[in-house]
Amino acid sequence: MHANSRFVSSAQTGIHEQLTALVAKHAATEFKKPFMPYNHAAFDASIAAWQAQGAKPLILDAGCGVGLSTLNLAAQFPDHFVIGVDQSADRLARNIVWRDDMPANFIKVRADLVDYWRLMLKANVRPARHYVLYPNPWPKIGQLQRRWHGHPVFPAIVALGGELECRSNWRVYAEEFASAISQLNGTHVQCEAYAPDRALTPFEQKYQVSGHALWRCRATIQPAAWRG
Numbered sequence: 001m002h003a004n005s006r007f008v009s010s011a012q013t014g015i016h017e018q019l020t021a022l023v024a025k026h027a028a029t030e031f032k033k034p035f036m037p038y039n040h041a042a043f044d045a046s047i048a049a050w051q052a053q054g055a056k057p058l059i060l061d062a063g064c065g066v067g068l069s070t071l072n073l074a075a076q077f078p079d080h081f082v083i084g085v086d087q088s089a090d091r092l093a094r095n096i097v098w099r100d101d102m103p104a105n106f107i108k109v110r111a112d113l114v115d116y117w118r119l120m121l122k123a124n125v126r127p128a129r130h131y132v133l134y135p136n137p138w139p140k141i142g143q144l145q146r147r148w149h150g151h152p153v154f155p156a157i158v159a160l161g162g163e164l165e166c167r168s169n170w171r172v173y174a175e176e177f178a179s180a181i182s183q184l185n186g187t188h189v190q191c192e193a194y195a196p197d198r199a200l201t202p203f204e205q206k207y208q209v210s211g212h213a214l215w216r217c218r219a220t221i222q223p224a225a226w227r228g
């Protein structure tokens with residue numbers, strides 16, 4: 001692991017001035033993008049795997065990359081079942097060096113989260129814990145809508161409920177994520193500095209060895225109904 005990861009650089013230094021209006025618009029508008037068949041198939045397969053293991057409390061590792069965090073979470077929460085979702089077949093297929101016995105309480109699936117999250121909500125499948133770890137920051141001012149909290153799917157992410165945690169090496173991302181949850185959920189969610197003892201994900205490890213500050217926001221959210 002090289003200590004050469006570049007710091008996020010952006011002309012945006014605080015919460016985007018259009019975030020509140022954008023989140024309000026997305027909360028008030030039905031997001032009607034049709035589901036892609038391959039996402040439906042991936043969703044069905046992952047739910048079948050979860051049910052085959054007794055439908056334990058569910059953990060969603062959203063944007064799991066190579067899935068190291070999926071494995072770490074499965075080992076950390078043996079009485080849960082972890083679903084790691086990523087759109088990159090290449091990342092999901094990479095071999096992970098694992099320290100000892102591989103946990104069995106997880107599955108990694110290739111799907112677009114924009115559909116996967118809404119399929120969960122529609123099927124009333126609720127995560128007990130939900131991780132969004134080091135999403136692409138899209139740090140340019142004009143890229144707000146590419147960040148998850150600026151995306152029309154964000155109300156579905158919050159409606160799923162559970163213990164929701166987002167981590168980033170860009171403070172603004174975690175602050176915006178917290179602000180958007182607060183707006184939708186009516187609670188005050190804060191962004192905090194975070195220094196893990198052991199990295200949960202490859203990106204976390206890369207940022208740690210490169211000396212980046214890490215940020216996270218965590219919220220306990222009551223599930224809300226699907227309104228698609």
Ligand SMILES: C[S@@+](CC[C@H](N)C(=O)[O-])C[C@H]1O[C@@H](n2cnc3c(N)ncnc32)[C@H](O)[C@@H]1O
Pocket residue numbers: 062063064065066069085086087088091111112113114133134135136201202203204
């Ligand atoms: C910066 S990487 C972080 C990976 C991992 N969480 C980590 O911390 O090591 C972001 C990941 O999100 C995935 N991703 C981005 N947009 C996605 C989408 N719409 N659906 C599924 N995965 C997505 C990418 O393929 C990528 O693996």
